Amino acid sequence: MKKSIRILIADDHAIVRRGLKALLATEKDMAVVGEAENGAEAVEKAAALAPDVILMDIVMPELDGIEATRRVTAERPETRVLVLTSFAADDKVFPAVKAGALGYLLKDSSPDQLLEAIRQVHRGEPSLEPSIARKVLQELSHPGGGAGKPTADPLTARELEVLRLISQGLSNKEIASKIFVAEWTVRSHVSNILGKLHLASRTQAALYALKSGLASLEDVPPG
Amino acid sequence: MRILIADDQRHARSGLRALISATLPQPDIREAADGLEAERLCEEFEPDLVLMDVRMPREDGLAATRWIKARLPRTRVLVLSIQPGNRADALAAGADGFACKCDTPDSLLAQLRSLGLPVRAEDPGL
Numbered sequence: 018m019k020k021s022i023r024i025l026i027a028d029d030h031a032i033v034r035r036g037l038k039a040l041l042a043t044e045k046d047m048a049v050v051g052e053a054e055n056g057a058e059a060v061e062k063a064a065a066l067a068p069d070v071i072l073m074d075i076v077m078p079e080l081d082g083i084e085a086t087r088r089v090t091a092e093r094p095e096t097r098v099l100v101l102t103s104f105a106a107d108d109k110v111f112p113a114v115k116a117g118a119l120g121y122l123l124k125d126s127s128p129d130q131l132l133e134a135i136r137q138v139h140r141g142e143p144s145l146e147p148s149i150a151r152k153v154l155q156e157l158s159h160p161g162g163g164a165g166k167p168t169a170d171p172l173t174a175r176e177l178e179v180l181r182l183i184s185q186g187l188s189n190k191e192i193a194s195k196i197f198v199a200e201w202t203v204r205s206h207v208s209n210i211l212g213k214l215h216l217a218s219r220t221q222a223a224l225y226a227l228k229s230g231l232a233s234l235e236d237v238p239p240g
Numbered sequence: 241m242r243i244l245i246a247d248d249q250r251h252a253r254s255g256l257r258a259l260i261s262a263t264l265p266q267p268d269i270r271e272a273a274d275g276l277e278a279e280r281l282c283e284e285f286e287p288d289l290v291l292m293d294v295r296m297p298r299e300d301g302l303a304a305t306r307w308i309k310a311r312l313p314r315t316r317v318l319v320l321s322i323q324p325g326n327r328a329d330a331l332a333a334g335a336d337g338f339a340c341k342c343d344t345p346d347s348l349l350a351q352l353r354s355l356g357l358p359v360r361a362e363d364p365g366l
Contacts, residue, residue: 030322030341032348036255103249124249125273 021048022139025068027059029077037072040128056080063089063096070139075102075109083112090117097138110149111215120144172213177231179206183219184226242285243269246278246301247293256291259345263359275299282308287315289357294321302333309334316355
């Protein structure tokens with residue numbers, strides 16, 4: 018007999034969890050093994066129950082769904098995460114995908130779409146709502162095309178400082194000397210900055226800093 | 241009992257339908273995905289109770305509540321929202337009650353009882 022897909026539902030709204038349970042109860046190849054009402058509980062229950070698939074809401078108290086996804090997929094990569102959310106915004110989609118979510122579906126998707134998405138991610142195949150898939154493809158084909166859009170993961174104060182220094186044309190070594198850290202630390206900051214802003218190069222980062230007012234042309238030394 | 245569930249989230253509507261089916265006697269349930277559809281169905285269906293989400297496309301739940309209470313004063317409207325802060329606005333719009341979506345189902349059932357609905361205890365096996 019084929020094993021059921023074991024599913025954990027993580028959503029802070031009891032009514033939504035109930036609705037999902039009612040839907041999944043109609044499917045012979047699916048079994049809800051647990052529920053979580055916040056991201057921290059999702060991580061705990063994922064470790065305890067070892068579900069095949071987690072239906073993960075994003076906006077939850079204690080720990081959001083993106084961080085919960087990151088922790089779950091780091092600890093147990095065989096658990097697939099299908100994000101189920103009201104948000105189609107870039108600042109949720111890309112962090113969710115980067116955190117390891119294999120699927121991303123909006124909450125107003127049809128029952129059939131949801132059931133198919135669960136089966137797809139269980140097989141290890143990505144499942145993205147068509148409008149989400151377009152955004153991701155656009156980002157892949159034009160890296161940095163989404164540059165500058167607000168992210169769910171804002172730059173830290175140190176990252177902002179490094180970004181300003183990049184826009185002044187300083188090398189990693191010069192930045193490290195200026196802010197009294199090791200050069201590898203600066204490389205790490207630069208990597209985080211490019212990742213958070215969906216940028217592909219220092220040049221794009223410098224332009225972003227100028228465009229967003231973090232730096233001005235007066236700061237740029239004469240070439 | 242005629243019940244209208246108005247929420248743009250399909251799974252929220254399913255959850256409310258499951259809860260109502262388990263706790264109210266022989267409910268006749270209809271669903272609306274936005275405020276305008278809720279108003280249209282209220283005119284046709286004249287529900288005893290509307291479970292009304294606030295944030296919906298085309299017309300929000302507060303505007304729909306005002307519309308419904310002006311035309312169907314005997315229809316009870318329980319506004320549901322993820323923002324507890326919407327309570328005052330919901331009551332000002334004429335809602336008969338307010339519940340936060342993060343409340344437990346028991347808490348929601350208590351609200352329905354306070355509106356005079358014949359809510360029975362939920363079967364713990366469900």
